[in-house]
Amino acid sequence: MAGKASKKQAQANVQALKQLHTVLGGVLSLVLLRLVFSSKKRWFWMVILHLPAAACTYMLEKNGRPRFDSSGHVVREGMDLAQKGLTEWMFDIVYLTLLADSGVVVFNTMKFWYVMLLVPVYIGYKLKGIAGPMLGGNNNARAPSESSTAPAAETKSKRQAKREKNGDKVRYKYK
Incomplete structure (x- = not known):
């Protein structure tokens, strides 16, 4: 039973990386077949445009791949590849690159790479x-003149008002 969570996460990471590499391998092999007879300029741009996805794939592989010992026990489960935030964004960059590659394969145009402008x-x-609330961009805050004219009763919820009303009553008597 010990280490069940780490084993489960390691298995999920292996599955996610296997799926990522399978899709990457399939699409990139089709792109290479399409680019065999292309100009050097197109090869240059394809290499440059694939650098962010290559960096993201490397980071996902390096940090997410679990390590096992010789007997098959989990030594390090790797970071959770299903978590939100930066990990999710790295997967999004890889999948957007694959979408642009699909446009190159199907339509033989580099215009699908404009979708990468959505990333920044x-x-x-x-x-x-x-960072907006930290820099003073909170639009929900009232001006000082508005807050002084607002009655205090409006700020209390119904539950608070009810508790204040019933607060002085004795509910139970103990003998």
């Missing part, structure tokens, strides 16, 4: 949501 826009949106 999305990161900016997420950072605004995280």
Whole structure:
């Protein structure tokens, strides 16, 4: 029973990495077949445009791959590849790259790579949501003049008002 959670996470990580490498291998082999007769300029751009996905794949592989000892016991389960946040964003970058590669394979155009412009826009949106309240971007705060004119009764919930009303009553008598 000991280590069941780490074994479960290690198995999930192995499955996620296997799925990622299977999809990557299939799409990239089709891209290479399409690029066999292409110009050097197109090869250059494909290498440059694949660098972010290669970096993300490397980080996912390095940090998410579990390590086992010779008897098959989990030594290190790796970071959880199903977690939200940066790990999810790395998977998104890889999948957006595969989407752009699909456009290259099917339509023989590099215009699908414009979808990668969404990555910095999305990161900016997420950072605004995280850093906005810290930098004073809280739009829900009232101006000082508005808060002084608002009655205090409006700020209390119904539950608070009911508790204050019934607070002085004795409910139980003990003998």
